[in-house]
Amino acid sequence: MNSNELFKSLFNDYDSYREKKINPDFINHEQIKELIAKMQIKNLFRVGKLGESLDGKEIFSAVFGEGETKILAWSQMHGDEPTATAALFDLFNFFSANDKYDDFRNTLLKKITFHFIPMVNPDGAKMFTRENAYNIDLNRDALHLQSDESKILWDYAEKLEPEFGFNLHDQNSYYTAGRSNNASAISLLSPPMNHVKSINYTREKSMQVICRISEALSQFIPQNIARYKDDFEPRAFGDNFTRNGISTILIESGFYKNDIKKDFVRKLNFIALLSAFKSIAEKDYESIEHKKYFDIPENEELLFDLLLRNLTLNYNGRNFKIDVGINREKKLNKELQSFYYKSKIADLGDLSIFYGIEEHDLNGYQIIPDNKLGIDEPADLKIFFNGQLKKEVRNGFIIEKVK
């Protein structure tokens, strides 16, 4: 079986590894604890507690494999970015299975020792915030290491000295792969080590592995793979790990059409990580020209959740043609531990260079705001046509219009 056939087959068989106890849109620490306890009784995994978050929630590690190459992968250092945490538990299920992939799995376990830290920021996960309990962004705390969670991750990496690091995040749904309307479902980054973005051997390797990930994913999402912007962030973990000789690969789980709950992107993560591990185990990344990394289209922020084009706005007796871009924010109801959506106007004016995940050409429609139409206003718009009005509410969008 060549690589493409293998990943296609894994893609088709993914459901048998999918950890059904968790969903990728919201994961709480209790669920992680339960799953970790189950892993503890399996021979394959060495499970440990690394320490606690500021609010006293355990941060766990799972180690397995006997190989010479050490890999460290961590997820959810931003609490509201849980997709990869779900994918990691799918991977654990894959590694503990016995089936037709035994040869592949055993090769990985023989060549690599895996170190995983799922959910680095459990307090943020509970509140569904990017930051930890004390409002610190852990990925801007790699220099000062003020937060216990940052310190745990940093100390672990320093002691382990892994050859490869996988930094797993979610990005918002407004990114595209290049200047197109193709949503960026997976975006990949080899973090730089300085402002001039030098490429040394450490970074070259992560670029090469990223090329292999991109190849593996391209049979499923040829138009939806992007390269994350590589501006140097001196306070971030990936940038500092690269500088310290860890070939770091950042994977951002983005948006794919009709995948609001991110189940499909979770599956893509599963494939992306396995393709990287395969390439590392077989060292076949060495044969790829690292410059191919730059052929992956850059991540651009060109999407709105809803784009209304060519509306007429009347102000003081004059008519203006405007487009209105509306975004839907996901908010957590802390008491109910469930989500609701709030829409607001993200931009307006000439939005002809942008795209909407949902778009409508409202030429001939007039927009009548309650107050003044402005950015950050709640998107409860009234849109009239021939004096008639019809209300539509969908997924947090409230627009009123007529047909």
Ligand SMILES: [Zn+2]
């Ligand atoms: Zn993030």
